[in-house]
Amino acid sequence: MPALYERHRDELAAFARGRVGNGPPEPDDLVQQAFANFAGVQNPGNVRNPRAFLFRIVSNLIADHYRREPAL
Template structure:
């Protein structure tokens, strides 16, 4: 893992969490892919689970790996429920007459602030890590495509993505 991702002195719980995320990332992604059948959605669900572990606050769970699987399982269930609701509402034409779901002004301001924090966090990443993160999250490339383009292994791609996720989560948590 790159030096930016290493925690400050006396920050052993964060170091543990970063190591757990790095070790479990590939297996979590495989599990999510199996459950949702889509690489992109699986990737996003795993990243969300990792973010929730890192930003959970309080004490480190006794078994962080089990915590990640539990959160990921819940996220998969939520994904299936949202998809079922969408499919059901799409079939019913009266769903087109639903109320305006746009966020209010306060939520828009908060969202812009969080986006600015994420932009700064991504800019702070080491160049190779940032490139890997941008290729995945913004260009939508698969791990294999990123590895080929950057001439690195899939394992290195996963490590860069895990490190970037932890870094961005820390920045968001510090702001919140």
């Protein structure tokens, strides 16, 4: 998992930053939460494309945030 984190954290943070700016939610927090969620997957070895899976997690976390936050 550390190698996966090192390999993808910057591009995941850039992706998140492109969607939410500097927050909230904080892009780095989204990346950390995505990896925590990935670590909780029952059989992470069965994930065919971990990079795509992580991007989907970040997208879902952003969507969840905006669903919870009232529109301004």
